[in-house]
Amino acid sequence: MRPATAAKLRANAATIHQLGRQHGLHSFALSTEPGELVATLDADRSYFDITSFETDLSTILGALVEVVPRGPGVDINETEPLNDLRGAA
Template structure:
């Protein structure tokens, strides 16, 4: 999936259309920036309230259902960093998460992407989900190792 970063002028001129699209499809978002670098995300108000309430509340567990609710946005964020085939593994994938659990993601990165891209994606997800996030690339795993094979087997693609 290719994410289009709207220029500021383009977003300004098409703001009514963007808002109408979000009204009919609440999972729509608009990523706005300059020089193709994402700066902000325009999101539906209900999504904003959900994020705000979680940021102000006590630590709560974030399960697979909550992660899947943000799947479109997670994939779009990933595509801005050259990350694709995003899956959840670990306690969240197994339904064993707690209030202090992090969220583990297994991803593929485009050739030529660096650890800075993976770290940027990780930071963006932590801000979105309000939880610590770990990101691991499939290339780093060896299916011959039992632990790595378990991670690959339990991963749930978003």
């Protein structure tokens, strides 16, 4: 499976945010790497939640998605926030 493109991730931002809430992930941003998202993981969640999110979203999009959680010691380049534009005027 090929990595999701930035355009595909942007087009599915609402789905990403909705699914992310179910898995304890929020504040998504695009990374410089294809198919890679940066996100904040809720304190009461684990890497199992990240893996479940990646699997579920990759299945929905038909393209590989990886998540890098923000945190100490994580050096990742974010290119732009992935906003959930539902309800935007």
